[in-house]
Every structure is written in structure tokens, then in C-alpha cells.
Amino acid sequence: MALPRISADRLWQRLMALGEDGALPGGGVNRQALSAEEILAWRRLIDWGAGAGLKPSTDFAGNLFLTLEGSAPQLAPVVAGSHIDSQPTGGLFDGAFGTLAALEAATAIAEAGLTPERSIVVVAWMNEEGSRFAPGMMGSELFAGLRPAEEVMAVRDADGVSVGEALKAVHDAFPRIARRPTGFPVHAYVEPHIEQADRLESEGAVIGVVSGIQGKKTYEIRLTGREAHAGTEPMARRQDAVKAFAGIAARMHEAMAGDPLVKFTIGRVVVEPNAPSVVPARVTFRIDLRHPDNAALEVFGARIEEIAKAGAGACGVDIRRLVDAPSNGFDTGLRMAIGASADRHGLARLDLLSAAGHDARQMASLTRAAMIFIPCRGGISHHPGEWAEPAHVAAGATVLLDLLMAEAGVSSKQGDER
Amino acid sequence: MALPRISADRLWQRLMALGEDGALPGGGVNRQALSAEEILAWRRLIDWGAGAGLKPSTDFAGNLFLTLEGSAPQLAPVVAGSHIDSQPTGGLFDGAFGTLAALEAATAIAEAGLTPERSIVVVAWMNEEGSRFAPGMMGSELFAGLRPAEEVMAVRDADGVSVGEALKAVHDAFPRIARRPTGFPVHAYVEPHIEQADRLESEGAVIGVVSGIQGKKTYEIRLTGREAHAGTEPMARRQDAVKAFAGIAARMHEAMAGDPLVKFTIGRVVVEPNAPSVVPARVTFRIDLRHPDNAALEVFGARIEEIAKAGAGACGVDIRRLVDAPSNGFDTGLRMAIGASADRHGLARLDLLSAAGHDARQMASLTRAAMIFIPCRGGISHHPGEWAEPAHVAAGATVLLDLLMAEAGVSSKQGDER
Structure with missing residues (x-):
């Protein structure tokens, strides 16, 4: 039985395809939270996940989950992903990379015919960006119980539409996918993301081991x-x-x-x-x-x-x-595992603090959490000119795959069968 | 035959009624240029004018004219009025007072069974305020030939609608009213208006003889x-x-x-x-x-x-x-006539410069022009709290009536018949 490997081509093609939902005429995307464009993007993710046997579900908070069921589904799952909403003039990688890297890693495990012990859940959090509905991180804050649901649901956009109303439209567009409780137990959370700054690029590193979030x-x-x-x-x-x-x-x-x-x-x-x-x-x-x-x-x-x-x-x-x-620190064990994986694959790595906020901050209040950064050209983000190299995209997904296999118990279990 | 007299009650009631087109929940109006609310206000003006035999017409620039035809219609008419568009949070008097005072004066002449020698044209200029389409004074600028029509028609509002498109909607709503050339010869122009400052109020004057516009x-x-x-x-x-x-x-x-x-x-x-x-x-x-x-x-x-x-x-x-x-000065003869009328009616008067811009500035480039100011409470304008006393509204219309009779040749002609 082959060890799972990510498909760099498929991951890149999916990143480009997702960029069509909310594509701006001059490049980049406008795919704001709970918009018609995000509904289109949900549809793509659900379809891609279904191709690898991943089951879609959602919760009260409007987070989208795609689950590769483990052999011990009663155990807390390993969760990985990011978000697929964008700024009004956003790029193709912020959020999308992390979500699709997690989907690619889970797909690679499934395609290798392996079953993890713990379920692996790919997540796209609701409204990370906070541009249409402010402030952002709503989905992960609700998941982690950090903000009252009534307060979040009452936030309105510039047209007077509330989060609750916009969320209903999204859920109505997917009447058949399963509902699950908001805030289930999580064994570990890993979020890949572009750096949105230029330290990795300027120091020639490919993998950022994120120490925390400023x-x-x-x-x-x-x-x-x-x-x-x-x-x-x-x-x-x-x-x-x-x-x-x-x-x-x-x-x-x-x-x-x-x-x-x-x-x-x-x-x-x-x-x-x-x-x-x-x-x-x-x-x-x-x-x-x-x-x-x-x-x-x-x-x-x-x-x-x-x-x-x-x-x-x-x-x-x-x-x-x-x-x-306040600034927070990520889990030491996961950070060491990210570093070890990068070294194993010969990927230059750098420890760094995230200057941007991410859903991983909220997840760190709930479980062991970590982030994997890859370089983004010139440090430019929240801008149509945002860009990540295909080789770096693949590298980030490869390191994530190592972490998911270790955390969900793929390598050890399959190792016994060899 | 009775001398014409304005009806203070009718004028006041019409001012209040016009305030229903675009009424804001907390008072005041939002009746921006070429809006659905302004179309409603046009309809009222046209109906009121028709009641006194005034004939409606419009021009390429979207100005609305109501004409009391004179016995010598080949002579240049006397024009009086103001505008009926408002700021997004405007009051009931800015523009509306001058337009309705002119309508009242013309109506009083018609109801007295008198025919002026020169036609009297009541005008409501297009887009004085310049809040939806900037800058304002578009109708009088086009009438006076001070701005190229193509430039004005291409201005767009925040929703991307052009002046040309919005104007077509207004004209389409009134398919049967006559069209006349933009910028016909004018014998004299008089514009009544609230002061929008507090000099009249603080000095106890009722009529402002406007020397010019800053x-x-x-x-x-x-x-x-x-x-x-x-x-x-x-x-x-x-x-x-x-x-x-x-x-x-x-x-x-x-x-x-x-x-x-x-x-x-x-x-x-x-x-x-x-x-x-x-x-x-x-x-x-x-x-x-x-x-x-x-x-x-x-x-x-x-x-x-x-x-x-x-x-x-x-x-x-x-x-x-x-x-x-630059600052401009109004016609000396008209200013003297305003002062003389105020004195005749026992209305305290004050010479003052207009701090606000008005369509009369553009008309002064084309013909003899003047303005009659009345006090507005606390100097507050461009605000729902804008207010003028009914007695002052009537006083302004009374002085205007004197000027229209003199300029259009009502008093002299009727004097011959007595």
C-alpha cells in the first residue's frame, strides 16, 4: 500500500478554480462572507470532498466541515483548514490555500486507501475577514464559545442584512447537508496559510513555523x-x-x-x-x-x-x-512536528510570529493548535496582486499531510499492517 | 377689479404638503435631484399651477416652468422661483419656499383676473443642491450656458446613474408637457429664499435685500x-x-x-x-x-x-x-424695488450678502437678477430642523408679488383700465 502523497497539480488547479467564484475583472476576488459567491465556493468544496468520500456538514455558526471518517469516530477528530471568504479586493490565496491544502491532505489519505483512527475534518470557517460583517473570525469565535451567538447574528452589513439572515440564505442553499453541534471536541487544529508578510521570502525559507499571533x-x-x-x-x-x-x-x-x-x-x-x-x-x-x-x-x-x-x-x-x-502562543509539540516535517522534506524553515490574526487564535483557546506558513510574494496580501508559488503551495500541503497522519493516527496504524 | 393679494394660508399649506414628498421619519425631507420623490413634487406643482391656468413646460436641462401667459407673449418673460430638490437630510423651506412663493404670486395675479403684459414664468431649477449629482446648480448653469451639456449629463450618482439617465426618467414621467428651448431670453429674474443664516433674525428684520452672493x-x-x-x-x-x-x-x-x-x-x-x-x-x-x-x-x-x-x-x-x-452683485434697480416694497408693507428690511450659493448667481450672468431673503430660525438650514415663520413666508411672497407686477407690467396696464 502506497504512502499518501498530495497532488501538487490538483491542489493548484483547485486554487485557481476557486478564484473564479467572485473573480474581479482585473484579477483577485471579492468573495465576502455569506455571499452568493461564497455559496458557489461551498458547492465546489462539497463536490471535491465528495469525490474522495468526505462527508459535508455545517453548524449553527455557518462553518463548513468535510469529514474523512476515522476507524474510531467516537474520538475527537483532527481539524485542519482555514476560510474561503475574502476581502472586497482580495487575492486567491488568503484562506483558500489553507482550506484547499487541508482538503488535498485528506484526499491524499483517502486515495491511498488508508483510514485514520481519528476522523479528519476539513474546515472553512465562517467570516474570517470581517469586511462585510465586522469584526471577523465569527465562525471560529462561535465554535470556541468566545462570543454570544445573539450578538454575532445581529451584526448587519452596509445594506442592513444581518448575519443571521445571510446565514439562513447559505443554509437554505444546502438543505440536505448534515447539521452538527457548534463546538465539538477537537484533538488538534492545524491551519496552513500564506504569511502575508515577506520574512519567509526575504530569508529564503519555504515553511514558517508559527510561534503565535500578535x-x-x-x-x-x-x-x-x-x-x-x-x-x-x-x-x-x-x-x-x-x-x-x-x-x-x-x-x-x-x-x-x-x-x-x-x-x-x-x-x-x-x-x-x-x-x-x-x-x-x-x-x-x-x-x-x-x-x-x-x-x-x-x-x-x-x-x-x-x-x-x-x-x-x-x-x-x-x-x-x-x-x-493579546498575543498568543501555539502548541509546542505541533510546532516541533512542523519543523521536523519541513526538515524531512528538505524545506528551509523559519520560526516566526504571525502579524495577522487567524482562526487558529480562537482554536488555540480550545485545543492544541498550530499554523504552517508559506511565503507570499512581496508580502502583499488583501490585494488582487497576492501570489504564492506553486512549489510553496505544495510544500505547505505536504507538511500538513505529515501532521494529519501523525495526529489522526494514520502512519502508526498503517505501519502495523506493513 | 381687486388688486391681487397672496393667500398666506394656501402658500403655507402647499409648503407643508410639498414636504410630504420625500418626508423623513423624524421630520425634514430627502428629495434629491431627479429622484422619484422629486417627480411626485413636480406633479403637485403642475397640478397647482393648472388650477390657476399656468401652463407647464420643461427643457433639455430638466428645469420645470409654469407659465402665466402675458398679453404680449413675444416679449421676454419675467422669471421667478427657486428649486425643489433637497439635501439628503434637508428641510421644508430651502428652495421650496421660493418656488411656491413665485407660484403663489402668479396665482394671485391670475385669480384677480389680471393679465400681465409679459408672461410670468415660475421656475423650479434642476439639481440646485448638488448632493446626488455634484456639483449643483446644474439646471441654471445649463440655462445660462455656463457649463457644457455633455459634461453635466455624464455626471453619475453613487449608484452609477447618470444625470442624463435620471433626467430621462423624469421626462418620461411627464410625456405630455411641452418642451421649450434651454435658455430663452429673460426680462428679469427674482428668487425668494430663506436666509440660511441668522442675520435677519438677530437684527429683527423680515426682508433681506440681497446685495450679492459670496x-x-x-x-x-x-x-x-x-x-x-x-x-x-x-x-x-x-x-x-x-x-x-x-x-x-x-x-x-x-x-x-x-x-x-x-x-x-x-x-x-x-x-x-x-x-x-x-x-x-x-x-x-x-x-x-x-x-x-x-x-x-x-x-x-x-x-x-x-x-x-x-x-x-x-x-x-x-x-x-x-x-x-467669484462674489457677484445683484441688479441695483431690482434691489431698490425690493426695499421700496418692504417699506410700503411696513416690513423691516436689511441689506445683506448671501453666504450660500443660489441659482440667481447664474441668472445674474444672463439678465437683471435679485433675491429676496426671509429669516430662518437660528440660521439652521440643510437640516430637518430648518424653519421659517408663516408670517415671514407670506411677507416674502408679498414683496415678490409687487416685483412681478411691476416687471411684468400688471399694475401699469391695469391702472390704465381703472
């Missing part, structure tokens, strides 16, 4: 002024929310200068009524703050809140903390 | 950076368009401080892709700059362009000048 705080800040006529209202009497925003945002950016490890982004700004000749009454904006050092993250977070309060001027200010996640 | 410049500025992942892209390598915007906007606001006559507004800001965890690639924003002194307007305009160029940092900057209108 801490993150996100805020929604609302400035409330008063509408008035742009031609007549005296400046001294105005409560101009865009003026307040500009001062606050400029001061925040100044306050972040100097520390090369801080990441500070105001990515979303909504102005109301947003008419050229009306003094703007409201600005609602989002802050994304990250730092690998938890103490520094706290200091910068406090500074942000100070600046927002001090700079509102004539406007009212309302600060909401959406995400407050 | 100068205005508007710009659209686009900052172009590059999308990147908010958690991974090093700050030093980012081209963050919101960061550039904040710095530029804050510096512009600082540069405007100190001169009590300048009016500076950034009312519209559009961020792309506007996703919380993506470094923003583009910010497009509008500047509305006004100053009664033309030299000062030029200085502030130059300063704005300097700041935009200097502050773009790693982003590209593109500056478009949309409107560049």
Missing part, C-alpha cells in the same frame, strides 16, 4: 456633530465631525510613529450625510491596532482612547472596543 | 495609495490614503482658522475599499470653500492646493477644481 485591538469610534449649511454656518459655531476626525486620525498616526513593530490602520470611515455642501454630522470609523508585545499593545490602546476623547472638540465621541486579543 | 470654490481631491494587510504591512512601507487624508484635512482646517469670514467644509469623503483590516488605497473628498472677498477667496484656494500637494506623502494626489465662482 495581539490585536480593534475599535469603532463615532463622532457626532451637527448638520449645517456649508456656505452660511459660521466656523466658530460648527460641530464638524470630519474636522474632528481629521485631527484625531492625524494625531493617532503621529503617536504611532517611532515603534517599528506597531501596526495601526484606519481602514473604514463612514461620513454622514456625506453631501458636499453640508457640514458633516457624523463620522464612524474603525481602528485596527496590532503589536507583538502585549504591554506595548496596552500602551498604544490607551493612547488611542486618550486621543479620541481629547480631540473630539465640539463633537460627541463614543468609543467601542470590538476586539481585545 | 464667492465659492469647490474641489474634488483624490488620494491614491495601495491596499495592504492591516496586520502585516510594515508602517514604513504603507501608502495609506486615510493617513494622508487626515493629515491634509487637519492642516487645511488649521489654515482656515483666524478669518471669521471664511467658510471651509469637507462634507463628502469616500474611502476605498473601506474595509476595517485593509490599509485604505483611495480617499476621494470634496472641499467647499467660500469667502465674500474675492482676493481672500483666491488666497485660501491657493493654500488648499498647496496643502493637498505637500501632504500626500507616499500617496498620489489629484486635484480637480469643480466650481470657481
Whole structure:
């Protein structure tokens, strides 16, 4: 009986095919959470999984699971995957690579005629990106019991559609796939992903052994002024929310200068009524703050809140903390196994911290968890120009296959039969 | 034969009724240019005009005319009115008062059984506000030949609908009303309007004799950076368009401080892709700059362009000048007639400059033009809380009636018959 091997060609072709669901005219994808495009992508995954005998299921949170059943299905399964939603102008690899690498590894085991002891579950988490419905990581947070379901289901997109409504549309599109409880026991979780930075590339490494995920705080800040006529209202009497925003945002950016490890982004700004000749009454904006050092993250977070309060001027200010996640560390045993697999296959590796957030953060609160990074060209991600080399895609899936076989008990069991 | 008198009750009731087209739940209206709500308002105006024998017509530019035909229709008519489009969160009086005051004055003449020598044309100009399609004043600019028709028709709203397309929908809704040339000869133009500032109110005056309109410049500025992942892209390598915007906007606001006559507004800001965890690639924003002194307007305009160029940092900057209108003065004879009418009716009056722009600016380039202001409470306008007292509404229409009778030759002609 042959040892399982991943098919680099099939994995690459599937990555390209998945990029057709939500393809943007100039390259890249817009496949936001719970959208019609994501429904198309679900269909592809379910069909591909069925070809290898993987059974689809979903849960209340809208996560998609494809299960290769083990010989001891009563044991907690090994879970691997990522997400298939994208940013509005996203790339072909963020999320898709990890999900399809897990599908490829499970398919390779099935095609080799092997049955793992523990079931292997390929997962695509609901709304990792958080662009349509903010903040992201909803599926893994619900799975890990980190956020109340009612709160998540009530979040609305810019068109007023709630997560609950959008999720119903997805589930309605797949009436026959099985439902399972949200948050079943998991033996181990492994998530492959592109690095979304350029350390692997610049140091010539192919496999990133991820030590943990840098801490993150996100805020929604609302400035409330008063509408008035742009031609007549005296400046001294105005409560101009865009003026307040500009001062606050400029001061925040100044306050972040100097520390090369801080990441500070105001990515979303909504102005109301947003008419050229009306003094703007409201600005609602989002802050994304990250730092690998938890103490520094706290200091910068406090500074942000100070600046927002001090700079509102004539406007009212309302600060909401959406995400407050310190840096975390992944499981030492899994990290060692990733390193050993890379060495075995002759793949240069590097230990590194993830600057981006991932569903693996939530899974680490629930079980042993780890991440496998591969390089992405120029560190460019969340952009249509995102790119990973086919050889690196294959390398990441190969290392994942080793981990799944070890964790699900494929190699040992089959070893006995040889 | 009785001298014509306006009906204060009818005028007020019509103002309130027009406010139902586009009524907002909490008060005020959203009746943007060429919208379904404006079509409803057209229907009301046409019906009300028909009741007094006024004939509707429209032109290529989407202006609505209601004509009380004179005994010498070959002579250039007297035109009076304003507009009926509103800001997204507008009030019941801006534009609507002037249009309905003109309709009331023409109706009063017709109901008194009088025929003016010159025709009297009540006008509602297309897209004065410029909130849906920017910049505003489109109908009067096309009428006065100040902007190329192709350029105006190609402007698109946020949903991608062009002026030409929206205008076709309006004209299609009224297939039987007559078409007339855009920009016919005009004997005189008078526009009543709420002041949109509080000088009349604070000085206890009822009629504002408008000396002119303060100068205005508007710009659209686009900052172009590059999308990147908010958690991974090093700050030093980012081209963050919101960061550039904040710095530029804050510096512009600082540069405007100190001169009590300048009016500076950034009312519209559009961020792309506007996703919380993506470094923003583009910010497009509008500047509305006004100053009664033309030299000062030029200085502030130059300063704005300097700041935009200097502050773009790693982003590209593109500056478009949309409107560049110096302060103008209205016709001396018409202004004297307004003052004399106010005195005759015992209405306290005040000479003042309009801080807001109006269609009368464009008409002043074509013919003798003037404006009659009435107070608006607290100077609040472009806001649902906009309010004018019924007595002031009636006073403005009464003064307009005097002007229309004199300019269209009602009083003199009827005087001969007495």
C-alpha cells in the first residue's frame, strides 16, 4: 500500500478554480462572507470532498466541515483548514490555500486507501475577514464559545442584512447537508496559510513555523456633530465631525510613529450625510491596532482612547472596543512536528510570529493548535496582486499531510499492517 | 377689479404638503435631484399651477416652468422661483419656499383676473443642491450656458446613474408637457429664499435685500495609495490614503482658522475599499470653500492646493477644481424695488450678502437678477430642523408679488383700465 502523497497539480488547479467564484475583472476576488459567491465556493468544496468520500456538514455558526471518517469516530477528530471568504479586493490565496491544502491532505489519505483512527475534518470557517460583517473570525469565535451567538447574528452589513439572515440564505442553499453541534471536541487544529508578510521570502525559507499571533485591538469610534449649511454656518459655531476626525486620525498616526513593530490602520470611515455642501454630522470609523508585545499593545490602546476623547472638540465621541486579543502562543509539540516535517522534506524553515490574526487564535483557546506558513510574494496580501508559488503551495500541503497522519493516527496504524 | 393679494394660508399649506414628498421619519425631507420623490413634487406643482391656468413646460436641462401667459407673449418673460430638490437630510423651506412663493404670486395675479403684459414664468431649477449629482446648480448653469451639456449629463450618482439617465426618467414621467428651448431670453429674474443664516433674525428684520452672493470654490481631491494587510504591512512601507487624508484635512482646517469670514467644509469623503483590516488605497473628498472677498477667496484656494500637494506623502494626489465662482452683485434697480416694497408693507428690511450659493448667481450672468431673503430660525438650514415663520413666508411672497407686477407690467396696464 502506497504512502499518501498530495497532488501538487490538483491542489493548484483547485486554487485557481476557486478564484473564479467572485473573480474581479482585473484579477483577485471579492468573495465576502455569506455571499452568493461564497455559496458557489461551498458547492465546489462539497463536490471535491465528495469525490474522495468526505462527508459535508455545517453548524449553527455557518462553518463548513468535510469529514474523512476515522476507524474510531467516537474520538475527537483532527481539524485542519482555514476560510474561503475574502476581502472586497482580495487575492486567491488568503484562506483558500489553507482550506484547499487541508482538503488535498485528506484526499491524499483517502486515495491511498488508508483510514485514520481519528476522523479528519476539513474546515472553512465562517467570516474570517470581517469586511462585510465586522469584526471577523465569527465562525471560529462561535465554535470556541468566545462570543454570544445573539450578538454575532445581529451584526448587519452596509445594506442592513444581518448575519443571521445571510446565514439562513447559505443554509437554505444546502438543505440536505448534515447539521452538527457548534463546538465539538477537537484533538488538534492545524491551519496552513500564506504569511502575508515577506520574512519567509526575504530569508529564503519555504515553511514558517508559527510561534503565535500578535495581539490585536480593534475599535469603532463615532463622532457626532451637527448638520449645517456649508456656505452660511459660521466656523466658530460648527460641530464638524470630519474636522474632528481629521485631527484625531492625524494625531493617532503621529503617536504611532517611532515603534517599528506597531501596526495601526484606519481602514473604514463612514461620513454622514456625506453631501458636499453640508457640514458633516457624523463620522464612524474603525481602528485596527496590532503589536507583538502585549504591554506595548496596552500602551498604544490607551493612547488611542486618550486621543479620541481629547480631540473630539465640539463633537460627541463614543468609543467601542470590538476586539481585545493579546498575543498568543501555539502548541509546542505541533510546532516541533512542523519543523521536523519541513526538515524531512528538505524545506528551509523559519520560526516566526504571525502579524495577522487567524482562526487558529480562537482554536488555540480550545485545543492544541498550530499554523504552517508559506511565503507570499512581496508580502502583499488583501490585494488582487497576492501570489504564492506553486512549489510553496505544495510544500505547505505536504507538511500538513505529515501532521494529519501523525495526529489522526494514520502512519502508526498503517505501519502495523506493513 | 381687486388688486391681487397672496393667500398666506394656501402658500403655507402647499409648503407643508410639498414636504410630504420625500418626508423623513423624524421630520425634514430627502428629495434629491431627479429622484422619484422629486417627480411626485413636480406633479403637485403642475397640478397647482393648472388650477390657476399656468401652463407647464420643461427643457433639455430638466428645469420645470409654469407659465402665466402675458398679453404680449413675444416679449421676454419675467422669471421667478427657486428649486425643489433637497439635501439628503434637508428641510421644508430651502428652495421650496421660493418656488411656491413665485407660484403663489402668479396665482394671485391670475385669480384677480389680471393679465400681465409679459408672461410670468415660475421656475423650479434642476439639481440646485448638488448632493446626488455634484456639483449643483446644474439646471441654471445649463440655462445660462455656463457649463457644457455633455459634461453635466455624464455626471453619475453613487449608484452609477447618470444625470442624463435620471433626467430621462423624469421626462418620461411627464410625456405630455411641452418642451421649450434651454435658455430663452429673460426680462428679469427674482428668487425668494430663506436666509440660511441668522442675520435677519438677530437684527429683527423680515426682508433681506440681497446685495450679492459670496464667492465659492469647490474641489474634488483624490488620494491614491495601495491596499495592504492591516496586520502585516510594515508602517514604513504603507501608502495609506486615510493617513494622508487626515493629515491634509487637519492642516487645511488649521489654515482656515483666524478669518471669521471664511467658510471651509469637507462634507463628502469616500474611502476605498473601506474595509476595517485593509490599509485604505483611495480617499476621494470634496472641499467647499467660500469667502465674500474675492482676493481672500483666491488666497485660501491657493493654500488648499498647496496643502493637498505637500501632504500626500507616499500617496498620489489629484486635484480637480469643480466650481470657481467669484462674489457677484445683484441688479441695483431690482434691489431698490425690493426695499421700496418692504417699506410700503411696513416690513423691516436689511441689506445683506448671501453666504450660500443660489441659482440667481447664474441668472445674474444672463439678465437683471435679485433675491429676496426671509429669516430662518437660528440660521439652521440643510437640516430637518430648518424653519421659517408663516408670517415671514407670506411677507416674502408679498414683496415678490409687487416685483412681478411691476416687471411684468400688471399694475401699469391695469391702472390704465381703472
